[in-house]
Amino acid sequence: MMKMKSKWVTAGTVFSTVALFGAAAATGKGVAYKDVTDMLHAVMDSDRTVYTRKVVQRLVKKDKVIKASEYHDDDKALPLPAQMFRFGSEMVAERTDKFTYSLLSLWPINKQNTPRTEVEIEGLKYVAENKGKNFYGEETLGGKDYFTAVYADVAVAKVCVSCHNEHKDTPKTDFKLKDVMGGVVIRIPKT
Amino acid sequence: MGKSAKLWLLWAVSALVFGGVIAAGMVYGGPGRPHLLIGKTTSGHHQIELSCETCHTEAFGGKEILQNACVGCHAAELKAANDSHPIKKFRDPRNASRLEKLDATQCVACHTEHKPEVTHAMGVTLPNDYCALCHQDVGENRPSHKNLSFETCASAGCHNFHDNRALYEDFLEKHAEAPDHKLKAYLELVANPPEKEPSEAEPITVADKADAPSDKRGEHSVTSEWLASGHAKGGVNCSGCHAPEQETPEAIQAAWVDKPDHKVCATCHSQEVKTFTEGKHGMRLAEGVKSQVAGFFGVFKDKPLSPMKPSLARLEMSPKVAEHEIGCATCHGAHDANTQPAKVESCQSCHTDEHSKAYTGSPHHKLFEAEQSGKGEKGTGVSCATCHLPRFLHLDEETYDETLVVNHNQNFNLRPNEKMIRSVCMDCHGLGFSINALADPEAIKSNFSKRPSVHIESIDWVTKRLKAREAAKKRRDQQ
Numbered sequence: 001m002m003k004m005k006s007k008w009v010t011a012g013t014v015f016s017t018v019a020l021f022g023a024a025a026a027t028g029k030g031v032a033y034k035d036v037t038d039m040l041h042a043v044m045d046s047d048r049t050v051y052t053r054k055v056v057q058r059l060v061k062k063d064k065v066i067k068a069s070e071y072h073d074d075d076k077a078l079p080l081p082a083q084m085f086r087f088g089s090e091m092v093a094e095r096t097d098k099f100t101y102s103l104l105s106l107w108p109i110n111k112q113n114t115p116r117t118e119v120e121i122e123g124l125k126y127v128a129e130n131k132g133k134n135f136y137g138e139e140t141l142g143g144k145d146y147f148t149a150v151y152a153d154v155a156v157a158k159v160c161v162s163c164h165n166e167h168k169d170t171p172k173t174d175f176k177l178k179d180v181m182g183g184v185v186i187r188i189p190k191t
Numbered sequence: 192m193g194k195s196a197k198l199w200l201l202w203a204v205s206a207l208v209f210g211g212v213i214a215a216g217m218v219y220g221g222p223g224r225p226h227l228l229i230g231k232t233t234s235g236h237h238q239i240e241l242s243c244e245t246c247h248t249e250a251f252g253g254k255e256i257l258q259n260a261c262v263g264c265h266a267a268e269l270k271a272a273n274d275s276h277p278i279k280k281f282r283d284p285r286n287a288s289r290l291e292k293l294d295a296t297q298c299v300a301c302h303t304e305h306k307p308e309v310t311h312a313m314g315v316t317l318p319n320d321y322c323a324l325c326h327q328d329v330g331e332n333r334p335s336h337k338n339l340s341f342e343t344c345a346s347a348g349c350h351n352f353h354d355n356r357a358l359y360e361d362f363l364e365k366h367a368e369a370p371d372h373k374l375k376a377y378l379e380l381v382a383n384p385p386e387k388e389p390s391e392a393e394p395i396t397v398a399d400k401a402d403a404p405s406d407k408r409g410e411h412s413v414t415s416e417w418l419a420s421g422h423a424k425g426g427v428n429c430s431g432c433h434a435p436e437q438e439t440p441e442a443i444q445a446a447w448v449d450k451p452d453h454k455v456c457a458t459c460h461s462q463e464v465k466t467f468t469e470g471k472h473g474m475r476l477a478e479g480v481k482s483q484v485a486g487f488f489g490v491f492k493d494k495p496l497s498p499m500k501p502s503l504a505r506l507e508m509s510p511k512v513a514e515h516e517i518g519c520a521t522c523h524g525a526h527d528a529n530t531q532p533a534k535v536e537s538c539q540s541c542h543t544d545e546h547s548k549a550y551t552g553s554p555h556h557k558l559f560e561a562e563q564s565g566k567g568e569k570g571t572g573v574s575c576a577t578c579h580l581p582r583f584l585h586l587d588e589e590t591y592d593e594t595l596v597v598n599h600n601q602n603f604n605l606r607p608n609e610k611m612i613r614s615v616c617m618d619c620h621g622l623g624f625s626i627n628a629l630a631d632p633e634a635i636k637s638n639f640s641k642r643p644s645v646h647i648e649s650i651d652w653v654t655k656r657l658k659a660r661e662a663a664k665k666r667r668d669q670q
Contacts, residue, residue, distance in 0.1 A: 071361055073273070093282040100283045111332055116285055142287030168660050169332070173667070187284055 007097040014106075018040050034136055036099075037149035037186040040183075042185060044085070044101065045126040052081040057157040066155030068159070080163070085184075098188070103153060109164065113182075117141065120185055123150030128180045138190075145190040204610040206652035217243070218250065219491040220483035230305030233314040234453045234481070234505055237469055242480045244495055246304070265467075268603070272354035272610070293317075303353070312346070313607060319346055335652040342535070348630030348647040356613035357622070363653045369621030376619035380582040382570030384440060384595050392426025403429035404444045427459075452476075456519045462585050462596040464519070470600030472517050475499050507544040515541075530597075534574035536560065549638035550575060556638075573619075578604060581614045609637075623650045 031039075056068050068080050069077035079087065084104055089101050106124050115121045123135035127150055135150040148149055155161050155177050162182060163172045175181055192200075216223035224241050232240040239245050246260040269277065271608035280286075281295045294300045303309075303316040310316050320341035326362050330337035344350050350358060395401075398414045407429075408414065414614065422431070430437055432455050434446040448455075453476055457464035474480070475496040483494040498516040501508035522537035523530060535556075539547060550556050555573035562572030579601045584593040598604075602613040608629045616625035628634050629645035634643045 023380055071359070074362070089283075090279040093279045097282070099422060102285065111328075116288070120285065141284040142290065144284065144287075159421070168657065176325070185285070 033147035033188055033190075034149065036188060037136075037147070038134075040099065040101070040186055041149070041151045041184060044088075044186075045151065046093070047088075048081060048085050051084050052157045052160065056081055057159050061159055068163075081160070099186060100182060101186045103182060104185055105153070107164075107170065109167050109169045111169075119148045119149075120150070123148070123185065124183045126150070127152035127183050131180065146187045147190055149186045151184045151186070152180045153184055155179050155181050215491070218484075219486050220494070224482075227325070228305070231307040232304055233302075233307075233310055235314055235606075236304060237505060238474045238503065238567070239477075239496065240482050241482055242475075245480050254299070257299055258297055261302075265298075269353055273356055274353045275355050276352055282403075289325050293321065313352075318342075318435050320344075320599055322350075322352075328433035333652075333656075337657065339438065341420055347518060348626055348645075348651045351607055351609060352555065354607070354610055357586060357609050357617075357626075358649070363650045364623035364657060366617075367650050367654050369617075369623065369626040373619055377570035378573075378577060378582075378596060378615070378618045379570070380584070381577075384582075385584070385593065387595075390425045393427055395423040395428060399431050402440070402443060403433065404440065404447060405431070407449075413526050416524070420526065420528045422528050432456075450520075450525075451500055453519050462594070463599050466566065466596070466603065467519070470599060470602050471504075473500055473599070476518075498544065501541045506542065508541050509543050512541050534576045538575040538579075545573070545636045546638055549636065549640060553638040553640045570618075578611055578615050581611075583614065623647075626650075
């Protein structure tokens with residue numbers, strides 16, 4: 001781990017819809033920013049992996065009963081795992097301003113998901129070059145201070161690799177299983 | 192009291208009265224309001240411009256007041272349009288530097304009302320090159336876009352800020368080869384509508400069953416029209432509209448309304464009335480739209496706006512009907528509930544602009560006449576309503592039940608007009624032809640009697656890019 005500048009988040013500021021928060025906040029001592037983002041990421045990463053393996057990989061690759069498509073409504077198909085993740089992120093953005101998260105990459109299919117802030121760029125490079133490690137930093141955006149954590153997003157199933165390598169907009173065509181394909185960026189505004 | 196003091200007093204009283212009248216006009220409405228408008232409103236809002244409270248919901252407050260008003264009316268259609276730039280996307284702080292250039296979380300950042308001098312198509316009040324604020328580097332990934340003027344992104348038939356359902360790249364690719372005119376050209380929802388659940392009510396077939404009080408029966412023709420209508424066939428008696436939910440003759444007599452309004456129609460045709468009050472024909476009748484609001488110790492009472500009438504329109508209208516107020520019965524007839532006149536006849540009785548007049552004799556009109564006369568197959572005719580009051584399947588998001596509805600918001604397909612491509616045009620035409628036709632003002636004026644004289648290159652670029660990509664893949668595979 002690097003750049004750890006943990007501060008304490010008071011229990012009152014923790015977004016409490018995730019059950020893990022409830023347990024942590026109950027200690028009355030507050031939870032470190034890093035622990036909060038780690039917990040959030042554990043939930044996000046697990047859900048994302050389950051959707052990719054148990055839904056997309058199984059139904060698209062193994063059982064071949066349905067396709068997964070970026071234009072899932074038009075194609076009557078499953079949303080892509082990255083979309084599933086982004087839909088959740090956008091819904092969270094509508095429900096709370098206590099934290100935000102996004103899925104970015106140094107090799108994005110959608111160029112809007114290119115890292116833009118210095119911490120994003122540094123963090124994505126770090127998690128790509130240091131497998132199994134996370135990146136934590138702080139940044140000021142729009143006049144507000146944020147604790148920002150970056151977690152590697154790894155190709156957990158064959159469909160991740162095949163879809164990204166073959167997509168017409170991909171800038172990289174040689175991903176392999178278990179490769180770091182990008183990163184999850186979680187931000188908490190500091191109080 | 193000296194002369195000077197009297198003059199001061201007169202001045203003070205006059206100032207108070209004058210200020211009071213202005214303040215009352217602003218806060219409560221009334222006849223003085225038109226003089227208080229701070230600038231000409233857009234064509235989307237001018238019908239309700241005297242109902243200030245519809246947008247300015249509170250006298251004091253921050254930008255959230257206007258934002259909530261915008262979202263209150265437009266959120267559902269933006270969601271349905273699969274908005275390409277939804278507000279939620281911009282809430283991520285990583286967009287902070289972009290929001291400094293353009294705060295895309297606020298509708299008024301691009302659509303400011305009362306600014307006619309800077310208002311462009313779609314009510315946009317920014318310079319037309321606004322896409323450059325975030326997409327300056329588009330040429331790096333799309334060589335076809337290098338050196339294009341950013342003013343053309345959203346004005347040349349290629350992209351829209353919100354609704355790109357018919358314009359996204361994969362869609363263009365999928366329909367790139369479609370012919371101008373399809374071999375089987377008909378409107379799917381007209382030719383093959385979903386089956387309706389049969390009405391449980393007993394059809395009414397004889398005049399004796401009419402439950403209108405004797406003094407309310409009207410002309411014989413009224414009863415005949417009703418007996419032949421879908422209402423009587425569906426078991427809807429006179430009281431169904433004139434005295435809803437009343438059963439005994441006494442109760443019907445007591446509750447009788449001679450001219451039921453759109454709210455009565457909404458009890459059975461909720462989606463039709465909802466969409467009617469979202470469009471230019473019925474917006475003035477929408478819930479909460481008022482010309483005057485109650486207050487000031489009862490001096491002011493709630494008053495709705497009057498219904499829309501052609502004299503209030505900004506488009507060319509027939510002077511013969513200038514003062515005809517628009518309600519459901521204006522187009523459908525009060526008792527025959529006939530939808531036929533609402534397809535062309537009703538429209539042309541008011542609209543006299545070039546496009547509307549050019550419909551008569553146009554290829555679409557000829558197809559409509561052929562279908563009406565039985566020579567054309569069902570769904571092959573194209574009327575005014577086909578494009579401007581399109582049918583759609585309303586999805587209940589909880590039950591997933593779909594109901595066939597005629598969208599009575601005549602503007603639904605026109606903001607921008609590419610919205611029409613998927614909901615109407617593509618039933619009969621190819622995508623490329625549709626994009627070209629809708630981007631050609633002359634073709635629109637002639638009501639599509641002329642072939643499109645413009646060619647939008649987006650499909651060509653997509654095809655070219657895909658071919659280049661396939662060639663590159665082949666080269667990689669060979670290595």
